[in-house]
Amino acid sequence: MSFNRKSTSTDVLQGIDLSGQTILVTGVNSGLGEQTLQSLASHGAHVIAAARTLEKAQAASRHFPDNTTALACELSDLATVSAAAEQVKQQFGQLDALVCNAGIMALPSLQQSQGLEMQFMCNHVGHFLLIQKLLPLLEKAPQGRIVLVSSDGHKHTVKGGINFANLSGEQGYDAWKFYGQSKLANILTARTLSKRLQNSSVTANALHPGVIRTNLSRNMAGLMSTVIGLFAPLFEKSVAQGAATQVYLAAHPDAAQYNGQYFADVQPKQTSQHGRDDALADRLWAFTDDFLGTHL
Numbered sequence: 336m337s338f339n340r341k342s343t344s345t346d347v348l349q350g351i352d353l354s355g356q357t358i359l360v361t362g363v364n365s366g367l368g369e370q371t372l373q374s375l376a377s378h379g380a381h382v383i384a385a386a387r388t389l390e391k392a393q394a395a396s397r398h399f400p401d402n403t404t405a406l407a408c409e410l411s412d413l414a415t416v417s418a419a420a421e422q423v424k425q426q427f428g429q430l431d432a433l434v435c436n437a438g439i440m441a442l443p444s445l446q447q448s449q450g451l452e453m454q455f456m457c458n459h460v461g462h463f464l465l466i467q468k469l470l471p472l473l474e475k476a477p478q479g480r481i482v483l484v485s486s487d488g489h490k491h492t493v494k495g496g497i498n499f500a501n502l503s504g505e506q507g508y509d510a511w512k513f514y515g516q517s518k519l520a521n522i523l524t525a526r527t528l529s530k531r532l533q534n535s536s537v538t539a540n541a542l543h544p545g546v547i548r549t550n551l552s553r554n555m556a557g558l559m560s561t562v563i564g565l566f567a568p569l570f571e572k573s574v575a576q577g578a579a580t581q582v583y584l585a586a587h588p589d590a591a592q593y594n595g596q597y598f599a600d601v602q603p604k605q606t607s608q609h610g611r612d613d614a615l616a617d618r619l620w621a622f623t624d625d626f627l628g629t630h631l
């Protein structure tokens with residue numbers, strides 16, 4: 336079956352019963368994460384609903400009391416991410432999919448966590464740690480899936496794609512380029528994972544959901560906001576259309592054939608040159624692994 340930019344997360348799951356599957360989604364209290372939780376849970380999956388706080392996760396899962404588990408997971412705090420992963424390991428024997436959806440965009444001024452610029456920490460490092468910790472559970476599923484919600488914003492990044500000399504942001508900070516860098520990191524992580532997992536039953540893919548009006552734009556102000564507001568009706572998707580690609584990659588049987596791909600509009604799509612740079616992907620993997628080794 337083929338889907339397109341108008342397909343919704345309901346369309347891509349039509350006729351599909353996800354009973355017996357367990358899927359973890361980050362950032363479930365808002366926007367695409369909330370829609371993803373609702374679509375997966377209403378088709379019978381057990382959704383581990385992760386949000387920054389337990390209260391937010393519980394509120395987001397209230398409509399599905401029988402097939403959700405609320406989980407606190409603040410991605411910019413590595414100890415919390417580790418604790419969340421441990422809780423999942425204790426409660427669940429396998430994980431069918433992990434949807435790394437949570438994200439922040441274009442923080443107006445430099446913020447840091449554990450010495451790293453905040454978008455890189457939250458969008459990339461926190462999810463990288465969650466993936467590493469939960470990989471054993473994904474390997475226990477018949478066909479585990481890792482889905483990284485990236486953005487076409489990865490094309491607008493810092494010089495060289497990832498600037499390893501300035502991951503703190505202290506040598507100069509640009510809100511949009513640092514967002515792009517963190518979203519490029521999602522694509523490169525999926526690429527490296529797909530190679531490392533080649534002989535396993537687990538796949539990893541990244542995606543651009545489209546342009547959707549959500550709380551993500553909370554930091555956008557001034558000219559950018561006005562311009563986007565004016566032209567948005569021409570290209571904007573609904574939240575249900577925005578969530579379609581990640582829901583498809585996480586749960587549609589046909590998506591099992593894809594590994595190491597970048598998707599948009601529920602179709603494979605080409606990334607930027609940096610997104611296909613294996614040397615950059617290897618360097619990012621080594622950096623993140625080392626960072627976690629010394630900061631956990």
Ligand SMILES: NC(=O)c1ccc[n+]([C@@H]2O[C@H](COP(=O)([O-])OP(=O)(O)OC[C@H]3O[C@@H](n4cnc5c(N)ncnc54)[C@H](OP(=O)(O)O)[C@@H]3O)[C@@H](O)[C@H]2O)c1
Nearest residue numbers: 362365366367409410411436437438486546547549550551
């Ligand atoms: N909307 C778009 O047009 C668009 C385009 C391209 C890519 N994306 C990507 O799509 C994903 C979902 O975005 P959205 O549009 O649904 O935005 P959203 O409505 O702002 O939702 C983002 C979610 O991420 C959570 N989050 C943020 N920082 C976190 C942290 N440190 N730890 C744990 N959770 C955190 C937020 O929690 P709080 O509410 O508690 O902050 C919220 O639940 C993001 O990765 C974004 O980059 C979106």
